[in-house]
Structures are given as structure tokens and as C-alpha cells.
Amino acid sequence: MDFIKVSTCCPITKVADVGTNLSNIKKCIDIAISEESKCIVFPELSITSYTCADLFLHNPLLHKAEKAIEDLCHYSKNKDILITVGAPLLNNNSLYNCAYIIFEGKVLGIVPKSYIPNYTEFYEKRWFTEGINIIGQTVSLSFQSDIPFGTDLIFEDNDFKYGVEICEDLWVTIPPSSFLAVNGANVIGNPSASNELASKSQYRKALVSNQSARTMSAYIYSSAGVHESSTDVLFSGHLLISENGTMLNENTRFERDNEVLTSVVDLFKLNSERLRNISFRDSNRLFNKQFRTIRFKYKDTSIKEFNRFVDPHPFVPSNTKEREERCKEIFAIQASALAKRFEHTGAKKAVIGISGGLDSTLALLVVIKTFDMLGIPRKNIVTITMPGFGTTDRTYNNALTLCRELQCDLREINIVEACLKHFEDIGHDKNIHDVTYENVQARERTQILMDIANKEGGLLIGTGDLSELALGWCTYNGDHMSMYAVNCSIPKTLVRYLVRYVAENEADKLTSETLIDILETPVSPELLPKDKDGNIAQKTEDIVGPYELHDFFLYHFMRHGSSKERILKLALTAFKDSYTEEEINKWLDKFIWRFFSQQFKRSAIPDGPKVGTISLSPRGDLRMPSDASCASWLN
Known part of the structure; x- marks a missing residue:
């Protein structure tokens, strides 16, 4: 599974109207499925709406929320999409602000919010209990027993490893996603409710981008929208998808309709970055925690419309x-x-x-x-x-x-x-x-x-x-x-x-x-x-082939250790209007053969400065035997 489509969305909500909220959540799921998405993240407490205030302490709202989760489980059958939706959870006389992870008719797990903000305009501790120390537990709902409950959950299907943190968790000194990442999660979902202030969106975007870079992960961020209560604050429905520091997609805030944002995430690239980064591996040893792996199985993750932008000139900024x-x-x-x-x-x-x-x-x-x-x-x-x-x-x-x-x-x-x-x-x-x-x-x-x-x-x-x-x-x-x-x-x-x-x-x-x-x-x-x-x-x-192709091949070969098949797939997308598949394949074979056969020259090159992310210095980035065979790469 090299690539997977993921979605972040902001449905129309009506404060404390669970039925309306559930209806719009279903509409967004249908849109995401039509876009071939396999993972969708909704805003924080999206089942009830975030701004219910003291109504969270009323049983009718909590009962409706649980029924909505049950309804959503039934709705998810045969949908082949992992759903992360926000709703409260009453457990042992404590109320938790939670993300419910749903797949194929079942709640796979429930993740509580680790950090509960209680400053300036936030006063969540009036209703909710922090969940940072909840690990190894299970809870039962009226329709399903023994559901994994805690901040120690990673949801996995082969190369897709998914973890969740909620809103404020991202803003703290050491976000839970850092621990999720070093323990294997390569995609992080964040159901959020971040109100708008002048310039706050820039800071929020920087947080998401930086955390995705620091954790070498894809980060799916979904924030509550303009239909939340505006008694004292306003929410904008900010949606972001970032991958290892690169913003793949961002919406226009303050939209008033159901909104779904979908992007193709490169799991192979993320895993490759982690494999090469020794400091990331060291972090795993130093900050290893016990996490429970919740396994599930997609029916089909193939992508018919590969609409991810692939830069034909990865060494040259387009701007x-x-x-x-x-x-x-x-x-x-x-x-x-x-x-x-x-x-x-x-x-x-x-x-x-x-x-x-x-x-x-x-x-x-x-x-x-x-x-x-x-x-x-x-x-x-x-x-x-x-x-x-x-x-x-x-x-x-x-x-x-x-x-x-x-x-x-x-x-x-x-x-x-x-x-x-x-x-x-x-x-x-x-x-x-x-x-x-x-x-x-x-x-x-x-x-x-x-x-x-x-x-x-x-x-x-x-x-x-x-x-x-x-x-x-x-x-x-x-x-x-x-x-x-x-x-x-x-x-x-x-x-x-x-x-x-x-x-x-x-x-x-x-x-x-x-x-x-x-x-x-x-x-x-x-x-x-x-x-x-x-x-x-x-x-x-005319002899060795177009340099723009060879530079593209070099970038993906060196940066991510990509196979010939993967490079060819990416090149066909990047150069679809410039070269035929036959031409690309011909010059790719030439590149691989020459790269291997000419290593003896690189083993004896003079000093020179490394300028970008890729160098072929035998004293730095490339330790490669001069007599290595390229057969495994060409065949």
C-alpha cells in the first residue's frame, strides 16, 4: 500500500441537534467515498456539536449521542472507510471528550482527549475529564461490549498505521501524536474545535505542518465550523492535510455548506523517511510506550483517479x-x-x-x-x-x-x-x-x-x-x-x-x-x-536521455529508495503531457543501469559542498559498492 486517499471534513451542524448533525456527517462520508477516500476525520464533538456547554451534563443529549454512534456503525457497513467522529463518552461517572473510530459496522476504539483546556475562552474542565492516563482499558456501550478505550491505540492495516489526538493535544509541549508516531503511527487524525481569532489560522497551520514534519507523518486536521454557537466565539471550519511538513490541501475557511477535502497520502515516502532517519529510530527506543494495535482490513485501497500532484522538477521550486x-x-x-x-x-x-x-x-x-x-x-x-x-x-x-x-x-x-x-x-x-x-x-x-x-x-x-x-x-x-x-x-x-x-x-x-x-x-x-x-x-x-527525467528518477531513487515500478508510476503522472510510457521506461532503464555501473567514479570524487537534500558523495550520503548489481532494480 504505497498510497491512500484520506479526507478531512466539516459538516453543517446544529447545536445539540444530534439528528441533524448525524445526517450531515453521513452526507460527508458519501462524498468522501465517491472521492475514493479510505479515512475520514470529523471535527471535535461533531455528533453533538462542540458548543453545547452545560447541556453536556444532560442525559438526553448523551443518550442521543450514543444512539447516533450506533446508527453510524450500521451506516458504515460495506463502506470500506475508517471514520473518526467526535462525541462525548460517559464512563464511571466521568465525562470524556472522545474520538470514536468506526469501521464496517463496529467501533474499533475510543480515544479520549488527553489535555482539557481551561483558560481564556476555554473552560472544558467544567464538563470533561482529561484522558491522558487512560491506557489499557475497555468500555461497553449499549450496542457493543469491550471496546478498546485509551490514548494507547493505533489502528493498522498493513502500511497504514493510524493514531488520533484531539484539538488541544496538538498545542501542548509534547503532543500525544509524537508518541503515536515513534510507536508506528504514520497517519494522525485530529478532530478539533479551534475558534478563530485574527491571525490564529496561520499559527494553527504552522502547528499542523511542523508536527507532521517532526513526526514524519500525514496529519489530517478537521475543525468545527461556522454553524457552532457564536455566543462568545466563532469557528471557521479550518481543514488541513499535511504530509511530512508539506501542506497537501487546505480549504477556504468560513464555508457554510458541508465540506470535504481529500488528498492522496504517500505512505511509502513516510515510511522511507523514517527508515533513513536514525534520530527517529533513536526516539523510538527512548520514548517507547506500550500501545495496543487494533487491526482491521480494507477491502480495496487501489486508486483509480490518482490526483496527487507530482512535481516533474523536484529540485526546482515552481514559485x-x-x-x-x-x-x-x-x-x-x-x-x-x-x-x-x-x-x-x-x-x-x-x-x-x-x-x-x-x-x-x-x-x-x-x-x-x-x-x-x-x-x-x-x-x-x-x-x-x-x-x-x-x-x-x-x-x-x-x-x-x-x-x-x-x-x-x-x-x-x-x-x-x-x-x-x-x-x-x-x-x-x-x-x-x-x-x-x-x-x-x-x-x-x-x-x-x-x-x-x-x-x-x-x-x-x-x-x-x-x-x-x-x-x-x-x-x-x-x-x-x-x-x-x-x-x-x-x-x-x-x-x-x-x-x-x-x-x-x-x-x-x-x-x-x-x-x-x-x-x-x-x-x-x-x-x-x-x-x-x-x-x-x-x-x-540524445544519448543518455532528457535531464529533466534523469533528475526526477534520481530524486525518487535516492530520496525514498523507490523501486522502478514506483518511479515509473510517479513519472507517468508528472510527465503525462510530455513523454510516453515507452519513452519514460526506456530512459529509466538507462538511468538505473548507468547509476549502478558508474559508481566507481563517484567513489573517487573530490571534495565539494552538499547544497540540497541529495548528494552522491562517498563520504556522505551514498555508501555503495562499485560492483553492485542492478538486476533486482531492473527486473
């Missing part, structure tokens, strides 16, 4: 403002990391090969920012362009213009004669354009750069990016090697936006035009001869 802020931050990380290396080594010069392509352009921009930060003259940046067999006029001229405009020490060393001599020395036919033909050029360039770095007493700055490392699209001990690699955790899709950010925000007119042209140039190592018109003949994405 323009957020993207600009991310670009600033990334440049700050890269430049600060490189500055530390210069300060430590005492080097005053940087050496960098400039091809007129995206990666070397980004690396140069980082060096510029670093030298400006340290107050080192830009003339100490030795930029070297090294034309070869495949260098086109377009990339060559862009390289020259960029280095001149940025006031660097520009040098040109043509590698053609050196490579021809090397072909002769090793007995390679220059007309055979194989991997030897290509790698001779890459290693010749690296040798030049390394030697000039030694000669100048400088550092050779690596230009390769994360996407190339993932695919092994670099020459071992060629462009694969440097003295510090500033782009090593920047995926190709993000490289583009970083360069564009400088072009649009920080560059003069000519530099900006040059950067834009570099962005529009096909990605190529330019190691094979030009075509008859002098244009690039070797286009990287």
Missing part, C-alpha cells in the same frame, strides 16, 4: 519568488564553501576550464562570487578555453565573451595537436571516434588545468554537476577530477535556473546576453567533430 530565494541561498553555500577552501590552503588563484557550456559557466559564477567576497582580484581567476575537435564557434565565442566581461585572466590552449600526438603515441586511429577518442581529449584538458594550477599556485575548480555524477557522464580522471568541485550536488535542471538567475538579476547587458545564449545551447561535451555546418553534433540528451 518564482521562492526560486529566486533558493538561488541566492545556493550561491551563498557554494561560495562560502569555496572561500573556506581558499582560506585554508592560502591559495590566491583559481584555475577553471571554460567551455561555453552550462556547468563551467555556473562554476565560474561561483568563483566570481567567492573572490569578490574575499576581496581577491578577478584577474587571479585563470580561465582557460581549450578548443578541440568538436568545439563550435558558438561555445568558443561565448566562453571568450564571458571571461572577458567578468574581467578574468583569459588564456587559450588548443588541444588538437596534443591529442593527435597522443593518438600516435598509443596507436589509436584518429578517424575512429570511440570512447578512447573522446577520453583522450577530456584527460588532456584536465592535465593542462592541473599543471597550470600547480604552476600558478592555485586551485583547480571542478565543474561537473550532480546529474552527470549520477549517470557517470564524465571521463574518469578527466573532467571527473579537480581540486574542489563546487557543482557536485547541483542537478542539471537547477543549474539552468542558477545561471538564469544571474543573467536576469546580476549581470550587465552583454554578460546577460551571453548567459542566455549559453542557456539556449544544446548540452554537449563537444568531443566528437562538428557537423558539416559547424554545429554541435554530439548532444548529450
Whole structure:
């Protein structure tokens, strides 16, 4: 069970009118079922309404509430949806504010509210008793005996593990959901009645989002609505579904009709995050409590309409403002990391090969920012362009213009004669354009750069990016090697936006035009001869596949340990208007094969800063044998 649909809802209520409330609860359940939801959360005390005040002490209301729960159990038969509804419970002369968890005609369990607010506008202790210490108990209702009762309940069907806390429980120092989560619950329901005050919704939303992140869970929040009593306060019916800190869905508050909000929750991702997070596992050992597992069984959790948004570019924020802020931050990380290396080594010069392509352009921009930060003259940046067999006029001229405009020490060393001599020395036919033909050029360039770095007493700055490392699209001990690699955790899709950010925000007119042209140039190592018109003949994405696909594959492969089948399913959703299933499957196979076969290159990469959530450093995020088989992933 990778995915499951869940719902939060706010039904129309009438204060103390159990019949009306029950009728609207049923309507909301029907809506949720039509949306394929398997778990629905109603507001706190939704059976009676939250604002009954002293009427909670009257037997007719309590009796009606219990009858409504019985009615709802009958209604739930053959519905295949887990229902969490709020109602009071009278037990041993104490009244509890409870969540009733109902499935297929039965109350699976009753969870009492742990913390009872009794301050400012809240005075619940006038009626209700706190349930924080109720564990291991059972209660009986008129229609069902021995119902699990307590704060120690987790409801489970395979990978779906569900726990409940109620309203105020979320607002305390250590919410009960924290204990639920470390003991296995990956979905938390919160029936709530949180009144509206100016700006309170923002704080409430932050609480839900942060708690879902802290517990690595999906959090379903349902608050009472505008039809509650407005004697002293107003409720807005705030509905929220958050997943590990990301808000999946939020309603428009103050609606006056029955409202149901449904989202697809990724259980696989949540469980994967927990598996990788050692601190989460440590919390389990330190804060382990005895919880009762209430098992139930869904008939069918398949999803016909998979309407979850899947970002085709997970490394790149879609919001323009957020993207600009991310670009600033990334440049700050890269430049600060490189500055530390210069300060430590005492080097005053940087050496960098400039091809007129995206990666070397980004690396140069980082060096510029670093030298400006340290107050080192830009003339100490030795930029070297090294034309070869495949260098086109377009990339060559862009390289020259960029280095001149940025006031660097520009040098040109043509590698053609050196490579021809090397072909002769090793007995390679220059007309055979194989991997030897290509790698001779890459290693010749690296040798030049390394030697000039030694000669100048400088550092050779690596230009390769994360996407190339993932695919092994670099020459071992060629462009694969440097003295510090500033782009090593920047995926190709993000490289583009970083360069564009400088072009649009920080560059003069000519530099900006040059950067834009570099962005529009096909990605190529330019190691094979030009075509008859002098244009690039070797286009990287024609050979290894589109980088936007590979970055998507990389993200889900590394971030969540996703299988090929899961990545394919997500990619088909994310790229449904761009690629066919056949195309995606072809390049996914290519990605998996290359990722495994090229690990030996990643095992020997130079230092470089981790910028985002994914890095392939053998000293950090990826400890992987170079001779591992990919058969289990491809088959």
C-alpha cells in the first residue's frame, strides 16, 4: 500500500441537534467515498456539536449521542472507510471528550482527549475529564461490549498505521501524536474545535505542518465550523492535510455548506523517511510506550483517479519568488564553501576550464562570487578555453565573451595537436571516434588545468554537476577530477535556473546576453567533430536521455529508495503531457543501469559542498559498492 486517499471534513451542524448533525456527517462520508477516500476525520464533538456547554451534563443529549454512534456503525457497513467522529463518552461517572473510530459496522476504539483546556475562552474542565492516563482499558456501550478505550491505540492495516489526538493535544509541549508516531503511527487524525481569532489560522497551520514534519507523518486536521454557537466565539471550519511538513490541501475557511477535502497520502515516502532517519529510530527506543494495535482490513485501497500532484522538477521550486530565494541561498553555500577552501590552503588563484557550456559557466559564477567576497582580484581567476575537435564557434565565442566581461585572466590552449600526438603515441586511429577518442581529449584538458594550477599556485575548480555524477557522464580522471568541485550536488535542471538567475538579476547587458545564449545551447561535451555546418553534433540528451527525467528518477531513487515500478508510476503522472510510457521506461532503464555501473567514479570524487537534500558523495550520503548489481532494480 504505497498510497491512500484520506479526507478531512466539516459538516453543517446544529447545536445539540444530534439528528441533524448525524445526517450531515453521513452526507460527508458519501462524498468522501465517491472521492475514493479510505479515512475520514470529523471535527471535535461533531455528533453533538462542540458548543453545547452545560447541556453536556444532560442525559438526553448523551443518550442521543450514543444512539447516533450506533446508527453510524450500521451506516458504515460495506463502506470500506475508517471514520473518526467526535462525541462525548460517559464512563464511571466521568465525562470524556472522545474520538470514536468506526469501521464496517463496529467501533474499533475510543480515544479520549488527553489535555482539557481551561483558560481564556476555554473552560472544558467544567464538563470533561482529561484522558491522558487512560491506557489499557475497555468500555461497553449499549450496542457493543469491550471496546478498546485509551490514548494507547493505533489502528493498522498493513502500511497504514493510524493514531488520533484531539484539538488541544496538538498545542501542548509534547503532543500525544509524537508518541503515536515513534510507536508506528504514520497517519494522525485530529478532530478539533479551534475558534478563530485574527491571525490564529496561520499559527494553527504552522502547528499542523511542523508536527507532521517532526513526526514524519500525514496529519489530517478537521475543525468545527461556522454553524457552532457564536455566543462568545466563532469557528471557521479550518481543514488541513499535511504530509511530512508539506501542506497537501487546505480549504477556504468560513464555508457554510458541508465540506470535504481529500488528498492522496504517500505512505511509502513516510515510511522511507523514517527508515533513513536514525534520530527517529533513536526516539523510538527512548520514548517507547506500550500501545495496543487494533487491526482491521480494507477491502480495496487501489486508486483509480490518482490526483496527487507530482512535481516533474523536484529540485526546482515552481514559485518564482521562492526560486529566486533558493538561488541566492545556493550561491551563498557554494561560495562560502569555496572561500573556506581558499582560506585554508592560502591559495590566491583559481584555475577553471571554460567551455561555453552550462556547468563551467555556473562554476565560474561561483568563483566570481567567492573572490569578490574575499576581496581577491578577478584577474587571479585563470580561465582557460581549450578548443578541440568538436568545439563550435558558438561555445568558443561565448566562453571568450564571458571571461572577458567578468574581467578574468583569459588564456587559450588548443588541444588538437596534443591529442593527435597522443593518438600516435598509443596507436589509436584518429578517424575512429570511440570512447578512447573522446577520453583522450577530456584527460588532456584536465592535465593542462592541473599543471597550470600547480604552476600558478592555485586551485583547480571542478565543474561537473550532480546529474552527470549520477549517470557517470564524465571521463574518469578527466573532467571527473579537480581540486574542489563546487557543482557536485547541483542537478542539471537547477543549474539552468542558477545561471538564469544571474543573467536576469546580476549581470550587465552583454554578460546577460551571453548567459542566455549559453542557456539556449544544446548540452554537449563537444568531443566528437562538428557537423558539416559547424554545429554541435554530439548532444548529450540524445544519448543518455532528457535531464529533466534523469533528475526526477534520481530524486525518487535516492530520496525514498523507490523501486522502478514506483518511479515509473510517479513519472507517468508528472510527465503525462510530455513523454510516453515507452519513452519514460526506456530512459529509466538507462538511468538505473548507468547509476549502478558508474559508481566507481563517484567513489573517487573530490571534495565539494552538499547544497540540497541529495548528494552522491562517498563520504556522505551514498555508501555503495562499485560492483553492485542492478538486476533486482531492473527486473
